[in-house]
Amino acid sequence: MEVRWTGVEPSKLGSPYAAFTLLLGVWSAQGLEMSVGKVPFLEAVNGSTVMLPCTYASCIGIKDLYFNWQYNDNGTMQKVCDAVIPTEDVEPDVKIFKERVEFIGKNHKNNISILIWNITFEDGGLYTCFGRNPKEKNKNHSAVFHLIVVDELRVVDNTLTIIIASAVGGAIAFLMAFMLLKNFTLFVLAKLEEKNKECLVSSSGIDNTENGLSGSKADSKPTPKKK
Helix, strand or coil, rough: CCCCCCCCCHHHHHHHHHHHHHHHHHCCCCCCCCECCCCCEEEEEECCCCEEEEEECCCCCCCCCEEEEEEEEEEEEEEEEEECCCCCCCCCCCEECCCEEEECCCCHHHHEEEEECCCHHCCCEEEEEEEEEECCCEEEEEEEEEEEEEEECCCCHHHHEEEEHHHHHHHHHHHHHHHHHHHHHHHHHHHHHHHHHHHHHHHHHHHHHHHHHHHHHHCCCCCCCCC
């Protein structure tokens, strides 16, 4: 079908193209997003039980969202579980393909996390949480979580931290003691200076009194007797 433009040339229709570009940008911003959290890895002890977190988000909502968990087994992707979520807050019927795996997200607040019981060294590796939303023209997204299985958790050496904290604490204590000693010394000196001033004033008053009496005695003359 041929589209004919009448009255206005297509090159002059800048507004529709700008609106289409803006609409395309908004559509992209509303795309499906899968997330495994801010820390996409976990170090766990052999034999423990771990949770692999995953949530989904979509600004325009979902309809028949398909999701799955996959395990990267030396380059071969093995499906762990999958399901279709009809709408938000509806618990899906999840199919499990790997032993010791339990779906615990139950789609509560878009949560599709899984649990692995009694992990072994073979369970360590990369797990991919994948989602596809038909409501967004089958737009899909995935996030990777790294599970590390160890014999025992490493003990973090806090010696340097303790030394630094002790040095800082000692410096602060020394500074406080210095300030207290300084204030006490200034207080004692102020009291001594005040006492010295009082002694000087008292001594000056006594000297003046004594000088005045001796002068009057020296200047006084006996009264002449009448004949």
